[in-house]
Amino acid sequence: MDNEQLKENISNKNQWTRIIYMVLFAIILYLSMMVVWLVVFVQLLFALFTGKPNHDIADFAADLSQYVYRVVAFLTYTSEQRPFPFNDWKGNAFSTEVKSQQDDIN
Template identity: 35%
Template sequence: MEKMTEKSIQKNEILVRGLFMLFFIVIYSISKFMIIGVMLFQFITILLTEKPNEQILKFSNGLGTYIYQIIQFLSFNSEQRPFPFSKWPDGMQTHIESGSSDR
């Protein structure tokens, strides 16, 4: 009986993760268009002012890290759910926590 309950709990966890994965696939698709928009805006800004917009640099750095976190979650390299289930990333990370402790 206990093994059956344990298996159903594991199956439920996998199904819940699958739902989160579908959610993050949609977010990933949207974020690709955001990167293009940020890139074009920054390019036009540099053409007009000859210097990059600092706020856009910070935002695009965070967005790049966010996309990285989504890919890590979708590829099972991380169990940590990205934003909005955790804090928005400040910028590039040198290390992301992995789902297993032996890495």
């Protein structure tokens, strides 16, 4: 790489815009992981007290995990598509199946 190419890369407005978005999404990822741990804790409580996880929380957790995946994909340059709020919250979400502890034993 020569100096001219380096100057061009450093002065590229698109690169600096992406860096700003990456910092923003790194902060969002940090906050999202706190929410993930909260969901883990709440599901643990549901499993302890009711014997099974809460289906609605599991659906939210599936959406949240897909969102975290999209943020990580953007941060690692795997995807150029910016996650929510710049695109839909729900992308191509995978389906979740909540199993009871009894299903795991059998």
